[in-house]
Amino acid sequence: MIAIPVYVREQKNYELLIKAYESLGDSDVLFVVNEWSYNRHKIEDLKELIGNEFIFRKKNSVAGAWNDAIEYQYNYNEKFSYISKDDIVIMNQDVIVSELEIDKLIDDINITGIAAARTKDGQPDFALFAVNPTWIKETFGTLRPFDEGFEGAYFEDNDFRYQCKLKGINIELIDLEFEHYGSGVLKHDEEAAKENEQRFRKNHIRYINKWGGIRGAETFKTPFNK
16 A cells, blocks of 8 residues: 655645656555645545545645544554554655556565665665554554654654664665655645745754764663653
8 A cells, every 4th residue: 555644735745746646647646634624625635536545634645644634544554454464655645656656665675674765875765765563563662663753744754764773773775766856845835835944943953852962873772861
């Protein structure tokens, strides 16, 4: 299954979401809708158009949406025992990618339990990644490993990468062909951009307090050095 966290305020963001969905062909898609009450009118249209699975969230949280998707897939496979693989791909709503590239991601996830697209500088790109929920639970002791203390977006991926580093986990990096419009929501929504700037600063401070330094210069081995 492929999960797409959804945050739609402007029509252009809705159009990006539709393009992302259409690029996936016949894949099963789980939409994790942030700020459901705000997005209700647009998402109702989406349900009528494509009719897949939906989770509705009151808050806007990338980490929360990722956790919801992992938890859903784990429980889905517990319920339907005939499903042989419980891997889930998580992608941004502003990513355009083919089923063939998604298959590459799934093929390599078995190496470690987690795989991500490779950025140009050789880092994991959490705009498009895949995890095995059973591996997540066994490795982190929870189905919700992404820190929801980070509001909205930013630093939840850095936090998870550092958790993996502390555990000696190698995130498998895959060279994939896909388009990522990057901050697609913010480019079309001034209000969201202003809110995001405040959250970025707040999340950055939280990251430093949690790990004792900026990304790449962390000093703590346990959250908040406790």
